[in-house]
Amino acid sequence: MDRKVTTLSEIPKWHYSMLNDTVRNTAFQTAIADRVTATDRVVDIGTGTGLLSILAARAGARSVDAFEAHPDMAGVAARTIAASGVADRIVLHRTMSINVSMLRDDRRDFLLTEIFDCALIGEGILPALRHARAALLSDDYRSIPQAATLHGALLSAPRIRQLNEVSRACGVDVSGLNHLQTKGHFPVRLATWPHALVSDAQALLHLDMLEEPPAQAGWNVAFTAEADAPVDGLVAWFDMDLGAGRHITTHPAAESHWMQAFVPFPEPVAVRRGERVDVRLAVVDDVALTAVPDRAFTTDLRQLDTHRSLTLHQNDLVPTRPVLEASAS
Ligand SMILES: C[S@@+](CC[C@H](N)C(=O)[O-])C[C@H]1O[C@@H](n2cnc3c(N)ncnc32)[C@H](O)[C@@H]1O
Numbered sequence: 526m527d528r529k530v531t532t533l534s535e536i537p538k539w540h541y542s543m544l545n546d547t548v549r550n551t552a553f554q555t556a557i558a559d560r561v562t563a564t565d566r567v568v569d570i571g572t573g574t575g576l577l578s579i580l581a582a583r584a585g586a587r588s589v590d591a592f593e594a595h596p597d598m599a600g601v602a603a604r605t606i607a608a609s610g611v612a613d614r615i616v617l618h619r620t621m622s623i624n625v626s627m628l629r630d631d632r633r634d635f636l637l638t639e640i641f642d643c644a645l646i647g648e649g650i651l652p653a654l655r656h657a658r659a660a661l662l663s664d665d666y667r668s669i670p671q672a673a674t675l676h677g678a679l680l681s682a683p684r685i686r687q688l689n690e691v692s693r694a695c696g697v698d699v700s701g702l703n704h705l706q707t708k709g710h711f712p713v714r715l716a717t718w719p720h721a722l723v724s725d726a727q728a729l730l731h732l733d734m735l736e737e738p739p740a741q742a743g744w745n746v747a748f749t750a751e752a753d754a755p756v757d758g759l760v761a762w763f764d765m766d767l768g769a770g771r772h773i774t775t776h777p778a779a780e781s782h783w784m785q786a787f788v789p790f791p792e793p794v795a796v797r798r799g800e801r802v803d804v805r806l807a808v809v810d811d812v813a814l815t816a817v818p819d820r821a822f823t824t825d826l827r828q829l830d831t832h833r834s835l836t837l838h839q840n841d842l843v844p845t846r847p848v849l850e851a852s853a854s
Pocket of ligand 1: 570571572573575576577593598620622623638639640648649
């Protein structure tokens with residue numbers, strides 16, 4: 526007889542930590558209670574368990590169209606909504622929002638969505654927003670969130686780089702695996718790894734939920750290096766404005782189920798204190814953020830004699846300030 530001891534879940538594990546993130550939940554709940562009114566017809570893109578749709582209906586929304594593409598999650602949403610006491614005002618669409626269009630006169634006037642990953646774009650908000658503006662929403666729609674900004678700083682963190690890069694193991698060259706590495710950003714809990722911020726934070730990307738999402742192929746962001754250091758890429762986090770004075774931040778010093786995003790450079794580069802570092806950012810396939818230094822760096826990593834004495838800090842981040850110290854200088 527077959528005995529099935531365990532099964533791997535088909536849904537991403539972060540659904541649990543996300544729903545246990547009371548900071549996130551409360552921010553959305555209060556923004557919805559403050560901003561959704563009895564005349565609003567709401568579209569909830571990526572409803573998951575149905576949570577935000579239920580909160581909108583409980584806040585008095587006239588109707589809610591909830592979209593959930595994952596079949597198992599849609600099943601959970603159906604049951605959660607059925608038990609919520611407000612099921613009569615929620616219609617669940619078990620499909621991607623981009624598969625549905627509404628007649629112009631019937632379009633909804635309030636966008637509610639929480640499909641943001643650690644770098645905002647990784648769960649597909651760009652195509653979902655483009656489509657919703659063209660096919661689901663009235664011209665004067667309102668939105669929760671209203672806007673979000675991704676911030677980032679130069680990061681020295683060889684151990685984080687090693688989460689996505691190999692060379693040798695037990696004397697064996699295993700670098701062939703790098704062919705399959707993640708090319709864009711990926712999540713890291715910055716405080717758990719030795720690291721040093723090598724610059725102040727700059728805005729990397731701004732998303733206004735009432736505007737057409739940016740379509741540019743690439744753009745430059747300039748940083749000023751604050752130490753001699755090998756730089757592995759950018760660390761990024763976002764600040765989100767839900768309206769009504771409600772905000773969410775995923776800054777490394779904040780408590781959140783969202784991790785930070787590491788955006789690796791193709792290879793580490795050596796920078797000098799005071800040097801301007803232009804980084805070319807790009808969105809690939811509408812979901813991945815990539816970062817490449819915009820010019821060849823003259824300093825060779827091996828010439829950087831101070832890099833071994835960098836203090837790689839853990840757990841002592843100060844908001845918006847670099848934490849790097851080059852003790853040799
Ligand atoms: C981060 S979860 C958020 C769940 C819920 N909004 C909440 O705040 O609790 C995102 C969910 O959206 C779904 N999803 C993402 N993009 C979607 C889209 N364009 N249309 C329908 N479902 C989508 C995913 O399957 C996932 O279950």
